[in-house]
Amino acid sequence: MDVCDEDKSNDDVQELSFGGKFLNLFSELERCGEIVQKQKIEEMNEIIDGMNKVEWKSVFKTELFDEIHTMVKEKKMSMENAILLLKHAGYCKALKNVWNPCFDSSSLNKRFEKMIVKEEKKEKEEKKEKLIIDLCECYISLSYDFPHESLSICxxxxxxxxxxxxxxxxxxxxxEIALLALASLGFNV
Known part of the structure; x- marks a missing residue:
């Protein structure tokens, strides 16, 4: 019996180390140039792969999404790098079947909603297809509450x-990411 308890406590320590590693790398992002930032995000994405549901939920809180929004707004992180991180986080959230509505109350969620609608309203020649796809994948895979207008675009x-x-x-x-995002709609609507 004691052996199982020891194994469990070692697992808990391992879980905490994923979150700690992720948050340490995240705290370094705003001081990095775009290329180094992208490398750190790729490392962070590998860490996300190792997280379980509890760890994922302990890291991806409203405050983290708000901080990403602030970094993008203040040009400390490019939208491309934010999408690289968020798309993978949403993908892992769907794979791990994590229930975490924190994104919905974030300022980043509102920004994505506005960007999706704004991009969709542009003339065909002006639309950035890759951007709208990326935004929709992030938005749908991280959200639980979808306004009709955003959903009808995504x-x-x-x-x-x-x-x-x-x-x-x-x-x-x-x-695969698009299918996972679509599959998560059934649970979220």
Missing amino acids: MPCLLKVALNKEENKETQKEA
């Missing part, structure tokens, strides 16, 4: 990505 966008049958690895991964 659903067709994600379905289009999911139906893309190109054979390259990156496109396959994008289709």
Whole structure:
């Protein structure tokens, strides 16, 4: 019996180390240039892979999403780097089946909603397809409460990505992320 308890406490220490490592790297992001920042985010994404549900929820709180929003707003992080982190976080959230509505109350959620609607209203020539796809994937995979306008833009966008049958690895991964985001709608609506 004591052996099991020891193993459990070692698991708890391991869990805490994932969150600590992630938050330490996150705290360094605003002092880095874009290239180094991207490398740190890739490290953070690897750490996210190792997190369980409890660890994921302990890290991805409203305050973290608000801090990402502030960093993007103050140009301390590019939107591209924020999306790199958030897309992977949402993907892992869906894979791990984590219930965590913290994103919904964040300022980043509101920013994404506005950006999705604004991008969709642009003329076809001006639209940034990759940006709207990335925003929709992040938004849907991290949210639980969807305004009709955002949902009516994201659903067709994600379905289009999911139906893309190109054979390259990156496109396959994008289709998988889009399908996971769509699958999470059933639990969230």
